[in-house]
Amino acid sequence: MSKVYKLAVTAADRFVPSKLRPLWEHEAGPKTIFFWAPAFKWALVLTSIDDFRRPLDKVSTSQSATLAATGLIWTRYCLVIRPINYSLSLCNFSLGVANAIQCMRAYRFQHGLKTF
Missing domain, CATH: 1.20.1280 (Monooxygenase)
Incomplete structure (x- = not known):
């Protein structure tokens, strides 16, 4: 399951706008x-x-x-x-x-x- 999750996060990573990037990369963020x-x-x-x-x-x-x-x-x-x-x-x-x-x-x- 973690491989599927990692693939999904990697795929979604390309679509995260720059303004939301700090939240996306935060140590308690969606990842x-x-x-x-x-x-x-x-x-x-x-x-x-x-x-x-x-x-x-x-x-x-x-x-x-x-x-x-x-x-x-x-x-x-x-x-x-x-x-x-x-x-x-x-x-x-x-x-x-x-x-x-x-x-x-x-x-x-x-x-x-x-x-x-």
Whole structure:
């Protein structure tokens, strides 16, 4: 698979405009996993946000708490690795916040407290 990816990047390399060349060549640019990890992880964030429409009796507090903790822990990690991956950090932070809110909503519902 990496041979196919390298061929695709080499082929696309010719079509990148000079103004976008710094982004293309960046150490966390589209040629690396540092770019593609957050690009695909945003789907998990969007799914978490979409779960706000789910009835609260169907929401798992343990799943939401786990995703919130994971998102917040990995936010920190993204800021200490080299190259610093701000895009993945923002994605993980969004995942943590969305699931923390969902976890609080589900907890309050399950304990008969007023939901927000």
